[in-house]
Amino acid sequence: MRTRSRRRLAAGAAVYSSIVLTTWLAAGILLLLVGYLVFRGLGPLAKVIKYGVFANSGSALLPIWFRTLYLMAAAALLALPLAMGTGIYLSEYARESRLNAWILGAIDGLAKMPPIIYGLLGWGALAPRLGEGKTALIVLLASAIWLLPQLSTMTYAALQDVPGSFRRDSLALGASRWQTAWRVLIPYARRTLAAKVLEGMARVGGEAAPVIMIAAAWPSSYGQPPTTLPYHLYSSLVGSVGPAASHHFGTALLLILTSICLQGAAVQLRRIDNDLTGSVRDWERGRW
Amino acid sequence: MVAVTDDKLVMRDLSVYYGGFQALSSIDLSIPAGAATAVIGGSGAGKSSLLRSLCRMNELWDDVRTEGQVLLDGQDIYSPGVDVTEVRRRVGLIARHPYPFPKSIFDNVAYGPRVHGIRHRHELDEIVKRSLKQAGLWNEVKGRLQDSALSLSPGQKASLCIARALAVQPEVLLIDDPAYNLDPVSVAKIEDVILELKQQYTLVLATNSMQQAGRVSDYIAFLSEGFLVEFGPTSDVFARPKDRRTEDYITGRFS
Known part of the structure; x- marks a missing residue:
C-alpha cells in the first residue's frame, strides 16, 4: 500500500518536473532568440537611429x-x-x-x-x-x-x-x-x-x-x-x-x-x- | 387599508414558454395601482418570468413565447406597434442581483435620463439628487458622486440600482428578490426604501421571504408551478388563505 502511494507520488513529481522543464525550455529558446537578435542587431540599430542610415549600406x-x-x-x-x-x-x-x-x-x-x-x-x-x-x-x-x-x-x-x-x-x-x-x-x-x-x-x-x-x-x-x-x-x-x-x-x-x-x-x-x-x-x- | 384607485396592470390569460417549457400558465391577475404587490412562490414557480413579462424583458431570450395580454393602463403592451423602450421606461425592472455599470455614481443614475434624451446638466443634477434621496443613498454618497460605483458596498450598490431605476420616473417598479445576497442590515434598509416608494409608485416585488412579503406588501399573489393559486390582500392571505397550497407554503409545510 505504502509502496504504491510512493510510486504514485514519484510519478506525479516526474510529470510535474517535466512540465516545468518544458516550460523553461520553451522560454529559454525564446529568450535565446531575442538575446541573439539584440546581440547582433542592437549596435547597427543604435547607429542607424543616431545617423539616420545604415553605415554599410546607406539604407x-x-x-x-x-x-x-x-x-x-x-x-x-x-x-x-x-x-x-x-x-x-x-x-x-x-x-x-x-x-x-x-x-x-x-x-x-x-x-x-x-x-x-x-x-x-x-x-x-x-x-x-x-x-x-x-x-x-x-x-x-x-x-x-x-x-x-x-x-x-x-x-x-x-x-x-x-x-x-x-x-x-x-x-x-x-x-x-x-x-x-x-x-x-x-x-x-x-x-x-x-x-x-x-x-x-x-x-x-x-x-x-x-x-x-x-x-x-x-x-x-x-x-x-x-x-x-x-x-x-x-x-x-x-x-x-x-x-x-x-x-x-x-x-x-x-x-x-x-x-x-x-x-x-x-x-x-x-x-x-x-x-x-x-x-x-x-x-x-x-x-x- | 390601502386606497386602491384602479388596476395599473392587468394580465389576461398570460402564458410564457421557454422553448417547450411552460413557465407561466394562463395567469389572470390585476395589479392594483398605488400599492405594493408581493409575488411569492417556491423556486421555479414563475415569479421572475411574471415580472419580466410585465415589461417585455422576457424578449431578451430567443426561444421565449408569450401568449395572452398584459394591459398597462388599459393598453396591451404586447400589441403590434407598441414601443418596447417606452414600455420599459414606464415599467421599470430591478432584476435579481442588479449591478452598477462601471461608471461613476452620478453617471449610473443619470444613465436612464440620458438615454431618454435629457442632456442639461442642471436637470440631470436634480434627477440624480432626487433619485438618490428616494433610494436612501444621498447622504452616504453626496460628497463623492464622481467616484466609481464599483467602490460602493454591496448594500449601497443595491440602493444605487434602485436610484438608477427611479431616475427614469417609471410608473410601475418591479423588484425581483430585493434581499438576494444582502446582509440583514442592508435588507432592512432596502425594505424601508420600498415602504417609502409604495407611497408614490405601483410596486410589484418577487420574494422568497414570507416575512418580507408581510412587512412591505399590501397584496399577495401566490404562484405554484407557473399557476396563480391565490391573490388577495396580504392580511387576508396570511390570516385566512383560501387554498390549501397557499396555507402549506406560508406555514412552511411542503409535501
Whole structure:
C-alpha cells in the first residue's frame, strides 16, 4: 500500500518536473532568440537611429519604420468602424439561427485565412481597378480587408464577454439595443477591444506576404509597393540591396521590438479588463 | 387599508414558454395601482418570468413565447406597434442581483435620463439628487458622486440600482428578490426604501421571504408551478388563505 502511494507520488513529481522543464525550455529558446537578435542587431540599430542610415549600406531604416507604423494604424482605422458594426450586429441584433451561426463561422474562417490570400485579392481585384501609382493604397486596402474579419470576430467575442447583467439592466431602463451597445457594452469592453486592435496592428506590421504578393505580380512601370519593415527585411535578404548581415539584424530587431511593444500594451490592457470582469462575475455568482 | 384607485396592470390569460417549457400558465391577475404587490412562490414557480413579462424583458431570450395580454393602463403592451423602450421606461425592472455599470455614481443614475434624451446638466443634477434621496443613498454618497460605483458596498450598490431605476420616473417598479445576497442590515434598509416608494409608485416585488412579503406588501399573489393559486390582500392571505397550497407554503409545510 505504502509502496504504491510512493510510486504514485514519484510519478506525479516526474510529470510535474517535466512540465516545468518544458516550460523553461520553451522560454529559454525564446529568450535565446531575442538575446541573439539584440546581440547582433542592437549596435547597427543604435547607429542607424543616431545617423539616420545604415553605415554599410546607406539604407535609411527610420522612414521604413514610420511607413510600417502608418500602414498598421491606417489599416486598423479603416477596418475598425465596419468591424465594430459587424460585431455589434452579430452580438446584439442577430437572433440565434443557423444562418447567423453560418455567417459567424464564415467570418471566423476569413479571419484565419493566410494573409497571402489578401495579397492576391489586392493584386487581382484592387490593382486593376485602382491602377498605376496606387501601390501604397492597394497594400493599405488589402491589409485593412485582411484585418476586417479578425476585428469583427474580436468585437463579437468582446461584447459576448461583457457580463450579461449590464445588457439586461440597460435594456430594463428603456435603452435601445444600440444605446446599450454604444453606452455600456463597448465602454466596458474598450480595453479588450483596444488590446485586440493592437494585436491586429502588430500582425499587419509584421506580415510581409501581402506586400510581397503585390510586388511580385506588379508591373515595374507601376512603381514599387511601399517598403515596410518585413518587406524590407525580405527584399534586402533576397534582392539586390545586399547590405551586410548587421543590417538584417538591425531591421529584425526593430521589427520585433515594435511587435513586443504592441503585444505588451495589449497584455496590460487585457489584464485591467480581466480584473474588472472578474469582480463583476464574482458579484453575479454571489461571491462578494 | 390601502386606497386602491384602479388596476395599473392587468394580465389576461398570460402564458410564457421557454422553448417547450411552460413557465407561466394562463395567469389572470390585476395589479392594483398605488400599492405594493408581493409575488411569492417556491423556486421555479414563475415569479421572475411574471415580472419580466410585465415589461417585455422576457424578449431578451430567443426561444421565449408569450401568449395572452398584459394591459398597462388599459393598453396591451404586447400589441403590434407598441414601443418596447417606452414600455420599459414606464415599467421599470430591478432584476435579481442588479449591478452598477462601471461608471461613476452620478453617471449610473443619470444613465436612464440620458438615454431618454435629457442632456442639461442642471436637470440631470436634480434627477440624480432626487433619485438618490428616494433610494436612501444621498447622504452616504453626496460628497463623492464622481467616484466609481464599483467602490460602493454591496448594500449601497443595491440602493444605487434602485436610484438608477427611479431616475427614469417609471410608473410601475418591479423588484425581483430585493434581499438576494444582502446582509440583514442592508435588507432592512432596502425594505424601508420600498415602504417609502409604495407611497408614490405601483410596486410589484418577487420574494422568497414570507416575512418580507408581510412587512412591505399590501397584496399577495401566490404562484405554484407557473399557476396563480391565490391573490388577495396580504392580511387576508396570511390570516385566512383560501387554498390549501397557499396555507402549506406560508406555514412552511411542503409535501
